[in-house]
Amino acid sequence: MVIKVGIIGAGLMGRLHAKCYSQMESVCIESISDIDKEKGEKLAKEYRCKFYEDPDVLIDESKTQVIDICTPTPSHRQFTLHAAKVGKSIICEKPIARTLRDAERMVEEVEKRGVFLLIGHVVRFFPQYIKVKELIEKGEIGQPAVVRTFRGVSPPPSFWYWDVEKSGGILLDLLIHDFDFLCWVFGKVDTVYAQNVFFNFSQRKGIALVNLKFQTGVLAHVEGSWAHPKDFPFTTKLEVTGDKGLIQFDSSESMPVMVYKDKARRKEERVPENLFARDPYFVELEHFISCIQEKEKPKITPQDAVQALKVSLASLESTRTGRPVKEGEIN
Amino acid sequence: MKVKIGMVSFAHMHAYSYARAIGKISEVDLAGIYDDNPYRGTQAARMFGTTYFEDYEDLLDQRLDGVIICSENALHREHVRIASEHKVHILCEKPIATSLEDAQFMIEVCQKNKVKLQTAFPMRYSPPVRFLKEYLDRGSLGKVVAASCTNHGTVPPGWFQKKELSGGGAIMDHTVHVVDLLRWMLKTEVKKVYAHASTLIQPLEVEDCALLSLTLGNGVIASLDCSWSRPKNFPFWGDVTMRIYGTKGVIDMDAFKQGIASYNDERIKSIWHYWGQDPDLEMIKDFISCIKENRPVSITGEDGRKALAVALSAYRSLEKGDTVYVDYG
Incomplete structure (x- = not known):
């Protein structure tokens, strides 16, 4: 089964994640969003996927199972909470959040909704x-x-x-x-x-x-x-x-x-x-995707990221x- | 006329390096060795072709110009006092003492008896260190903002592990070299210290691992890893490294990087053969020329005392579990 991913943020990390996903047979980049329209559209064009200017619209309307958050740290909370509410699995760049309160709220929400929150501690x-x-x-x-x-x-x-x-x-x-x-x-x-x-x-x-x-x-x-x-x-x-x-x-x-x-x-x-031989970012994202597909325990838990x-x-x-x-x- | 030097105790292993240095300087005569351990003293006397004196006073009666004191840290005070009363100039191993009172007493007694007192900080004579100092003096790195430093070693044997004689473990042994270099290069004092320490490498009564966080007078932040964290089969005894961050760039300095890696089937461990200039030799040469030319020493007792104050404050930080302002007495 091919997993559809929507990427929020077309900056350095968003581009890197897109490149990794494009090399995975079981993943399809369904959509990309960035508040910088020009930057986002360019990346969406490169990977021949949909573009959303508004990340919240991407979360609501796109037909993705996974939301990958590659935005500046303070926005992680907002997009995670939204994605969790609509039942998406979430991959989010490190650090999990800017404050402990945000991070704990995120963990609470994904636990309540029973969705994955996978934080990109790539080291x-x-x-x-x-x-x-x-x-x-x-x-x-x-x-x-x-x-x-x-x-x-x-x-x-x-x-x-x-x-x-x-x-x-x-x-x-x-x-x-x-x-x-x-x-x-x-x-x-x-x-x-x-x-x-x-x-x-x-x-x-x-x-x-x-x-x-x-x-x-x-x-x-x-x-x-x-x-x-x-x-x-x-x-x-x-x-x-x-x-x-x-x-x-x-x-x-x-x-x-x-x-x-x-x-x-x-x-x-x-x-x-x-x-x-294999880029560590690729290995990380492949592991996350496999956890989502197989419902297995990830190598890094949200609690680890909070720690x-x-x-x-x-x-x-x-x-x-x-x-x-x-x-x-x-x- | 040759300068006559006596050596006081081979308790500190640096004594061997200093004695070898003396052998390389033609205008110096190693007049004798005193050691409270007769076996160690006679062995050293044989090794360096000189006389062993069982009595310290007998050595000092040899019309010496100077002594090099390498006894246990806590014994420096008495050895310095007696030498100064015999009007003999003194090069004293670091740390200068185990308390600020002792250090102050040593400085004063040398002043009173009008003899020179130099603290043995050989790293000031290391060419990579001097390069770094000159680079900073020219302002080529801009304004210095931070320094990340190490002075690692292996766990030293015997009295180093006994607090009563050494004054402490890795912190007492390895704080003063780098602190002296920071003071010298940045022309300011350490104001604040925070320390973490543990005894995890060997079962000792003193700490073998320690990390110091320092704040200097001009706002520079610095850290020093003074741990005895080199294993017994590490290819070299340890290191002195400084990474200096300036507004215009970064310099990495590794004082003993100039070496040859050697792998020999008859040894279990590989060895790093240092071929760079010997800082100990340069320091001894400088001390000798201070005596000959009757000029002030390059590195004073006060330099030794100030560096010691930082080490002692690190112990105070450990006790309090908090940052402390350095107590300079």
Whole structure:
């Protein structure tokens, strides 16, 4: 059976999801919506599907089983609640919401309606992160003790990201990836202390340093940068030390192919990329679709997404007060 | 005329590196070694071709120009006092002491006896560190806004694990190097500290993992991972790294990155053979030339005391479970 998907938001993530769906035999992109008519229509034309200027009309009128929400974070709640009310399964980009209240309302609604809410914490589908989790579980490093993560990139291109009130900035939009991964592997966070600075024109550049303690006593230093220059390749690093050893990876030192070319213009001619047999975004969306089709339990639950959100919100609270925040204090 | 140097205790393993450095400087004579552990002292004396003294005073009676003190942290105070009373200049291993009162006493007693007191912060002599400092001094990175730093090591043996002698674990051992570099490069003091620590790698009475969050005087935010988190078979002893974020860009500095990876079938572990310039040698050379030229030391006792204050404040933060303002005494 082919599943029909409607995508809300034709930005970076919407385009990426559309590309992944177009490669799945069991999925048909039924419709696309974006408040930016030109952008939305262009993408709809590319995938030969219907275009709706109003996302709520798409949710009400389109013949889709799945609504995929790829809009800025503050609108996740509205579209999720609407889609759940009309019985659609929902795929939604991370972070689940901007506030805990929104997230909890979303979870409550999908539970009441018995529909899926699948949050795109794609790091759980990256092979290097999966490998780290497997190695730790196999006892490769013994009992985990101290962790370091790094996620660095040039400032995001579109304006809503720069507004911390909307996006939550680095601590929510960028570092929730690491927070989710860390909670997945190390369990519940006990205390969060975070610092961040934003600078340059429109405060576009920023950096965040987070000092976490888990309930088990494991410590984690989580670093996120939107301060690197434009030509800096997206970089992630992870190191975990335990009582029997240490494992680490650095994406900048894991490039299987490097290209050095005179005057390379086209992106694919110059940017070194990690090579995947299957793109982690594709694997993630394929898993979500399969969960919807087979009614199986997803690898990431809405509760997991709420857990990661709490760590981000605790970090934001810590930067506001300049003091440590217990994860349980977030509401 | 040669500068006569005595070495006071080989309790801290850096003593071996400093003694090797002395051997490489032609105008220096290693006049003798005192150690309260006779076995360690005689072994070291044999290794470096010098005399072992069972009595500290006997070493100091050798008309020394200077001593290098590498005893247990808590013993620095007495060793410094006695040397200063013999009018001998002093290079003291970091951390300078285990309390601010001890550090202050050491500074004052050296002033009173008119001898030089240098804190052993060799990283200031590391070429990658100097490159970074000069880059920042030129303003080429714009205004510095943040720094993410590490000073990792393996869990050190013996007295390092005894709070009474060391003053603490990873925090006491590994906070001061990077804090000194931050103070030196950014020309400001650490104002506020928040710390997390755990003892999870070995069953110790002191912490082996710690993460410090620092706020500096000019609003710069910084973090320091000072954990003893390198396993025994890690290819190198540890690291000193700084990622400095400025308004015009980012610099990654890894002070011991210049090395050769070596894999040998007769060893279980691979080894990283560092070939970069030895910061210890440069530091000893500088200390010697301060004595010869009778000029002030490059890194003072006060520098040692200020860095220590940050480590001690990190312990206070742990006790309170909250941020603390650094107490500089």
